[in-house]
Amino acid sequence: EAQVTQNPRYLITVTGKKLTVTCSQNMNHEYMSWYRQDPGLGLRQIYYSMNVEVTDKGDVPEGYKVSRKEKRNFPLILESPSPNQTSLYFCASSLTQRAWNEQFFGPGTRLTVL
Amino acid sequence: AQTVTQSQPEMSVQEAETVTLSCTYDTSENNYYLFWYKQPPSRQMILVIRQEAYKQQNATENRFSVNFQKAAKSFSLKISDSQLGDTAMYFCAFTNAGGTSYGKLTFGQGTILTVHP
Numbered sequence: 750e751a752q753v754t755q756n757p758r759y760l761i762t763v764t765g766k767k768l769t770v771t772c773s774q775n776m777n778h779e780y781m782s783w784y785r786q787d788p789g790l791g792l793r794q795i796y797y798s799m800n801v802e803v804t805d806k807g808d809v810p811e812g813y814k815v816s817r818k819e820k821r822n823f824p825l826i827l828e829s830p831s832p833n834q835t836s837l838y839f840c841a842s843s844l845t846q847r848a849w850n851e852q853f854f855g856p857g858t859r860l861t862v863l
Numbered sequence: 864a865q866t867v868t869q870s871q872p873e874m875s876v877q878e879a880e881t882v883t884l885s886c887t888y889d890t891s892e893n894n895y896y897l898f899w900y901k902q903p904p905s906r907q908m909i910l911v912i913r914q915e916a917y918k919q920q921n922a923t924e925n926r927f928s929v930n931f932q933k934a935a936k937s938f939s940l941k942i943s944d945s946q947l948g949d950t951a952m953y954f955c956a957f958t959n960a961g962g963t964s965y966g967k968l969t970f971g972q973g974t975i976l977t978v979h980p
Contacts, residue, residue, distance in 0.1 A: 780966050791867070791954055791970035799965065807967060839908060846966030848896045848958045849915070854908035 751776045753855035755840050761861045762830055770825045770858050772840030778853075780846045781823040785809065786837040786857075795838075798823055799846050830862040865890045867957050869971035876945045877979050883930075884940045884974050886955030894960040897931065897938045898968070903951040911953070914938065916960070945978045952976075 753774045762768055774781065782797035784807075794807030798817040812834055814826040823842075827834060838858045843850040866889045876882035888897070899911040914922045914931050921929050926946075930939045942949055955971040 782966065784968075789972055791869075791972045792956075792968070793970070794967045797965060797967065805965065837906065841908075841968075843966065848960040848966070850966075851910060851913075852966070852968065857906040857908075859906075
């Protein structure tokens, strides 16, 4: 089944404790990105990657890191999480970054930073 | 920069009736795509319908249709014969078809739709 998977689905952590949210897709997509969803703000892009070893900042990159060492994986790293990073996170992928390629979303990761 | 605005935080409708969700956007681009996504309580983001700006004909997908007014920068979603399973948060989204958006979707704030039996 073609899908985007994320792990964990739920995570409660404390300020400053490094964490990684994994994202994997099995559709051989070149383009992957991360969004965060906050009430009243919709979804906002954090980082994106157009292919292996090609990543760039989205609209809200502060406090996050990403890497793209393999085509299928695009982990999101919070090196020192803070309470303002409490949010719902989505990974998405599409064949390319072209607008007409449908973007497929993962199931979301609910992160709480205490 | 592009912006997307959904001015209705919440809407409700009776089962089998019709409801329209509003969306306006702002862009200086001429070629772009607009989308409506559904997010049910499961949180999964589901593409409902999309519209290419250069196509004048409004997109339709079964009970879902859009009213795309390019000059007014308006993109509303009409749900006909509403069903209980349509209860969800609905997001309007925009992406530039040119090279500068790099695949980014710009989302509105969302509208919570509740369908009552």
